[in-house]
Amino acid sequence: MSPKARSRAETKAKQLRKAMDLAELRQALALSQQELAKKLRVNQPEVAKIEKRADMLLSTLAGVLRAMGADLKIVASFPDHDVQIRNFAKLARSRKAASELSRS
Numbered sequence: 001m002s003p004k005a006r007s008r009a010e011t012k013a014k015q016l017r018k019a020m021d022l023a024e025l026r027q028a029l030a031l032s033q034q035e036l037a038k039k040l041r042v043n044q045p046e047v048a049k050i051e052k053r054a055d056m057l058l059s060t061l062a063g064v065l066r067a068m069g070a071d072l073k074i075v076a077s078f079p080d081h082d083v084q085i086r087n088f089a090k091l092a093r094s095r096k097a098a099s100e101l102s103r104s
Contacts (some may be wrong), residue, residue: 031068
């Protein structure tokens with residue numbers, strides 16, 4: 001990897017490690033709203049609405065993240081430890097499987 005490419009990759013990795021909203025995440029992944037809409041099988045204005053929401057169903061959030069190439073993980077952070085909540089991991093896996101089956 002060239003030094004210039006390595007620098008771009010490191011910058012992108014740093015961006016993806018910080019807290020960001022859905023629109024920032026989409027932009028960091030170099031996805032347009034139109035491209036994301038196509039992956040979600042919705043129209044572009046629906047993606048714009050989703051990105052502006054402060055409150056949404058976890059299944060909606062999981063679907064958007066899955067379309068971006070990520071999985072949703074819910075973690076409860078206590079002062080002395082973190083606990084990943086498994087119910088939501090199961091939801092994401094079952095919806096992903098159902099989605100893949102419907103495409104075949």
